[in-house]
Amino acid sequence: MRPDKAKVVDEVWDDARIESFLDKGAMGVEDAEFSQLLHAYRSMRVDDFQRFISKFKARGGRVDAADRQGRTLAQVIAKHSKAAAFIDILQQ
Numbered sequence: 889m890r891p892d893k894a895k896v897v898d899e900v901w902d903d904a905r906i907e908s909f910l911d912k913g914a915m916g917v918e919d920a921e922f923s924q925l926l927h928a929y930r931s932m933r934v935d936d937f938q939r940f941i942s943k944f945k946a947r948g949g950r951v952d953a954a955d956r957q958g959r960t961l962a963q964v965i966a967k968h969s970k971a972a973a974f975i976d977i978l979q980q
């Protein structure tokens with residue numbers, strides 16, 4: 889982290905903020921749903937990600953959406969050291 893940038897802790901993730909991730913567009917040429925999942929994973933804590941996934945599924949989102957290489961988010965993050973809880977949420 890840059891020395892001029894303060895670390896943010898205890899961010900507020902209210903419903904409006906979580907729902908804003910449902911309206912995010914595609915990153916480049918990636919599938920829009922995959923992009924939303926990836927952005928949420930990169931931005932949210934586990935509990936917030938769980939809430940996001942509930943809302944994502946309720947809107948008809950596919951947790952098995954794939955990137956250009958045909959990989960799901962669970963496959964992309966499988967080797968990340970702290971991804972297990974996120975993968976469990978995706979597989980529920």
